[in-house]
Amino acid sequence: MNWDRIQGNWKQFTGKIKEQWGELTDDQIDQIAGKRDQLSGKLQESYGITKDEAERQIRTFENALEDTRDVNARH
Numbered sequence: 538m539n540w541d542r543i544q545g546n547w548k549q550f551t552g553k554i555k556e557q558w559g560e561l562t563d564d565q566i567d568q569i570a571g572k573r574d575q576l577s578g579k580l581q582e583s584y585g586i587t588k589d590e591a592e593r594q595i596r597t598f599e600n601a602l603e604d605t606r607d608v609n610a611r612h
Contacts, residue, residue: 538599538600538602538603539599540573540599543571543599543602544571544572544573545571547569547570547571550602551566553598553602554566554576557594557598558580558583558584558594560583560584561579561580561583565579565583573595576591576595577591577592577595578591580594580595
């Protein structure tokens with residue numbers, strides 16, 4: 538799924554964000570407001586991971602959303 542779509546529908550994806558990264562608080566999620574670079578920074582802070590690892594996790598998250606959308610479209 539393209540990040541612009543996630544950013545544009547951020548409120549709809551906050552539940553999935555919380556499922557994926559439970560250490561992020563509601564306030565942090567609100568601050569991120571769909572900005573990919575903000576999400577990356579918060580993941581680095583909260584989980585003590587590198588920027589590369591944060592970006593990898595975000596890509597994996599995007600791909601999982603795309604896979605879910607594809608499955609739902611087929612049903």
